[in-house]
Amino acid sequence: MRKTLLGAVALVALALPGSALAQSNNTIKIGILVALEGAFATGGQDGVRNVEMALKQINHTVAGKKIETVVAPTDTKPDTTVRQARKLIEQDKVDIIIGPLSGSEGIAMRDFAKTIPDKVVINGGSGALETTWVDPAPNFYRFNLDGAQWGYGLGNYVVKTKGWKKVATIAADYSFGYTNFMGFAIDYCKSGGDIVQRFWQPLGQSDFGGIIAQLPNDVDAIYLGLGGTDAINFLNQYQQAGEKTRLIGGTIMADQTVLTARGRAKEALKGTPTSGPFASDSTDPAWVSYVKLYQDSFPAAQRLPSPSLFGLGYYVPTIAAIKALEEVGGDLSNGQAKFKAALNKIQLDSPVGKLTLNENRQATGTVFVTEVVDGSDGNMTNKMVAKTENVNQTLGMTPEQYRAIGLPSRDVVDCAKMRGG
Amino acid sequence: MSVADNLQRLTGPYEQRSWLQRIPAAWWAVAVILLFMPVVANDFWLFQVMGWTFILGMIGLSLMFLAGYGGMVSLLQMTVAGVAGYMVAILGPSGANVSLGLAWWVVIPAAFLIAAIFATISGALAVRTDGIYTIMITLAIAAAFFYFTRQNYSIFNGYSGFNLVLPPKLFGVNWRDPMAFYYLSLACATLCYGAVVYISRSPFGLALQGVRDNPRRMAALGFNVTAHRVAAYALASIFASTGGILLVWQNAQIAPGTIGISAAIDVLVVAVVGGLRRPLGPFIGALIYVLLQVFSADILGLFGFSADRFKLIIGIGFLAIVLFSPDGVLALWDRWRARVDARKAAETRGAP
Missing domain, CATH: 3.40.50.2300 (Response regulator)
Known part of the structure; x- marks a missing residue:
């Protein structure tokens, strides 16, 4: 037993400085909450790819602040999702969560978001209607359309x-x-x-x-x-x-x-x-350039032929977060008040056309x-x-x-x- | 170990010391560490890591009780925990409109009772089988219950289950507050652990171990073998139910995924990795399981691998433990201690 205790203490020691160091003022941490196990794993990988691609476009920097990412893998079960989200917030000390991917996870995250009013959760593809319709959380934003x-x-x-x-x-x-x-x-x-x-x-x-x-x-x-x-x-x-x-x-x-x-x-x-939410043969220049960016960013073996539904589902919230962060100069003080306000009134020119949010922070598109x-x-x-x-x-x-x-x-x-x- | 500890082993268990003195020093150390953990650990460690460890440990403990003392490997324990958890969500208040919203002092006893009835009936079905057949029949019941909850909307609210299932604000304490929840789960785990240790030495527990070792001889001695086994299922349901209710409160939700086949197997993994011989095993197994689940993605990240292979670390970790110590982590400790003792004994014998 002493061994196990030692092991546990060692692990604590390993984990603590990591989270403490990251809390400097010049970085913004984004947690990517994504399904990497189960039926949607392929879509989830594409989601991670798209977040990284969007961040690479701005060289991982917004308004002079560096952006770091932490991936939290889920298996599409709501309880796993909430556990991983809690880890992102409490252990990794992220400022913004992008995710989750599937419907019932989204509902669980809506309720979890209410317990972290000073942080922001931007949905990454989950499409349950209830997430932004029944008792929505004031810090949960959804830039994709819902299933209905x-x-x-x-x-x-x-x-x-x-x-x-x-x-x-x-x-x-x-x-x-x-x-x-x-x-x-x-x-x-x-x-x-x-x-x-x-x-x-x-x-x-x-x-x-x-x-x-x-x-x-x-x-x-x-x-x-x-x-x-x-x-x-x-x-x-x-x-x-x-x-x-x-x-x-x-x-x-x-x-x-x-x-x-x-x-x-x-x-x-x-x-x-x-x-x-998209047509793969759309001739809209924004869509065409997004597909080209996707295909140029990764070798053919490491990506899908064209971006998937979930890939797009993670790309859009990332560019929304970047745009809002640019607008407020990376200012996340005061419970991210300015950032939230910027997200609320954003007019996002996305690859699938213009997106705006309504009073429930649900996209119209x-x-x-x-x-x-x-x-x-x-x-x-x-x-x-x-x-x-x-x-x-x-x-x-x-x-x-x-x-x-x-x-x-x-x-x-x-x-x-x-x-x- | 201390001198006193050695002395105890030399003089044997029948010495005349109070029970307080008989507790080894290492146990005091563990107790102090656990009691004062909130001083150093952050909320995440208290609520997520330790809270989850205690919960999984309790559910694993109910399996250890059945498997270690009764010789019955049951994959049903997560389902029993799930029945209790579901009852809390169905009878008590929750975010779904299927819930009845009764008061906690009705809900909690009812949850224990219904889970115990469920476990007794399932146990009665399972006890007449042996070995792999017990595993099969309990797995079948677990799978049936999982699919039932997923498709029944009028009682179990189907695929989406129940959200916002919160513990009652008893004594003005918010029991989902990390520190409150830590102490709550610690107290429950300690009680369950103590109960299993006590039962294992009681006449019932000894008879159960007799049934495990030689059911025919026990039957010849006049013990009702079947009744003992069924009673073991009913007793084990209490530990599983405690874990199940705390699990629902910790997640604030329950859905069919919580009690799926993979969750049932996870409980088996927890118990086997920790060691099935002693009640401490499941708790150690649970701690290892939780640490791997929570940090495997970070470990991969440290070495520059992509996080989507996080299951690899978990798999390798469990494989390594089972490979090097088929009896779980506790057996490693036993073997190490036996070696130290043997060396010491050799030294004392060698000295004039």
């Missing part, structure tokens, strides 16, 4: 342009699945569409046979709010069952991980419209509708077909109307009522 916003615009597109007015839906049975579906459903029902049946599939459950057998035949299309391996499994079984109904994709249904997967499953996706097409290199890719600018947190409704709909859950959007009003 990502679904907005798609419904209008499939009704007005495609003329699909009757759909069945299959979505993942957890918070992001509900939220993303909610954004689609609100827009879709308002535009005059009807949802005849809803199926919910538990996350990571690979057998879709039961659902496929029950799918109604007389619908115009099927909405799929699945992602990753769930999406691929569904598409495989769907094709084997000989089904050929048209598909509509949720935000993570037709992303690069599914479109670059091996096998023929993805071919079922051809022509499928989806919506999300652009949602892109894309369609899956054959790419030039034999792979499939997304082609931009429409975009909706200035999508706000309440999807164009008043806060009261939006609140009346309820929080995302299985049967929150009443389609008939939505169509009437």
Whole structure:
């Protein structure tokens, strides 16, 4: 036991000076809270890459102050996330946290942020609606759109342009699945569409046979709010069952991980419209130069072909933090009051268009509708077909109307009522 | 060790000294260090490192009690802790509207009781099996409970679980305050540790160890083997529940991920790394586990590696311990002491 004690004391001794030394006045410490284990690990690595890339652009210096980073890895479980965040604040003494990556982590961090009023947390990609909608924390900022916003615009597109007015839906049975579906459903029902049946599939459950057998035949299309391996499994079984109904994709249904997967499953996706926070073929100069910067910053083997959803999710908050820090000359005194004020009224020119924050510190921005097409290199890719600018947190409704709909859950959007009003 | 300590070992356990005098000097040192830790350690160390160590230690202790004294390796202990934690969140106040918001003096006894009932029923299912089959059946129950909480929204609030589960402000103290929480978890851990030491020497504990070593002979002597094992599950649930309730308060939340399969296996790792033979083992295992979890990314950073390989350090650390000492860290200490004793004995014998 004496050995263990000695070991513990030695570790304390090792850890203490590290944190003490870093507290000099001329450095600003940023903690990167990011999932590096589990389903989103690849996206998380891209997030870290993007933060470093943004900081390299300014040579790790803002207003004469040096910026240091500390990475805190999580496994997307909320309790791990809060532990790591606490370590960043109490042990590493960071000033700003960028992160977390996934939805339920975001909600946990909203509550944690309330316990550290003198620090700032800038979200890094997590998209749960509740994070900035229910009892938001005054020092938690989100520069990406939430899951419901990502679904907005798609419904209008499939009704007005495609003329699909009757759909069945299959979505993942957890918070992001509900939220993303909610954004689609609100827009879709308002535009005059009807949802005849809803199926919910538990996350990571690979057998879709039961659902496929029950799918109604007389619908115009099927909405799929699945992602990753769930999406691929569904598409495989769907094709084997000989089904050929048209598909509509949720935000993570037709992303690069599914479109670059091996096998023929993805071919079922051809022509499928989806919506999300970016369009990889956008010709907006800001987007083009961001992709070029990304591709030039890292050798091809150490990066993805183009920035991922989560990479972008970490890049945007970093440039927002840099811009606000420049504005206040790196002044973080007085509980970071000036920095917070600067963040609040920032007009950010991001790679995906102009972003502003509302009173809940939630971004208003652009949602892109894309369609899956054959790419030039034999792979499939997304082609931009429409975009909706200035999508706000309440999807164009008043806060009261939006609140009346309820929080995302299985049967929150009443389609008939939505169509009437 | 001190002279007194040696003397004690020479004279054997039946000497006529008060129990206070029989406590070795090293224990006093540990007690003083733990009691006065808040003087030197910062909030992070008190709340995060030590608090988490005590909590994991208690849950590991319940496994050690079953495995070390009862010979039953149960992967169920994290689930039992989770049941107690979930009950605190469901019955008491929390951020989710599924919670009932009852008063703490209803919630805490109910949490212990429901977890004990759960453990007893699961134990009754598991005790008729042996060895790997016990592991399998307890793992199955743990997995079933994990998936149940993830998909049940009316009681367990599904995937997102419960947020803002805070301890009651008893005696005007905010028990989530780092120092208050440190002493709370230290006191609970000490009580659990003392209880296990006491039970292990009580008639029940001795009978349980008899059941472990030779169930057939114990049955022939008139002991009800099954009842002893089930009772061990029920008793162990108290330690796990204490840990589970403190865990919910520390994180201020509980979700299915908290009690998942990997968490169940982590408890096994904690107990095995520390050593399954003595009640101190799980606490040492927990300390090592927590230090590795918290600092592995920094250690990699020190050597200039990228932090996303942090699991490598954790894996190598555990591998090294199990490789060099299959009985856990405590066995290393035992072996070292045996060697010192042997050398001393040789010296005394050699001298005229």
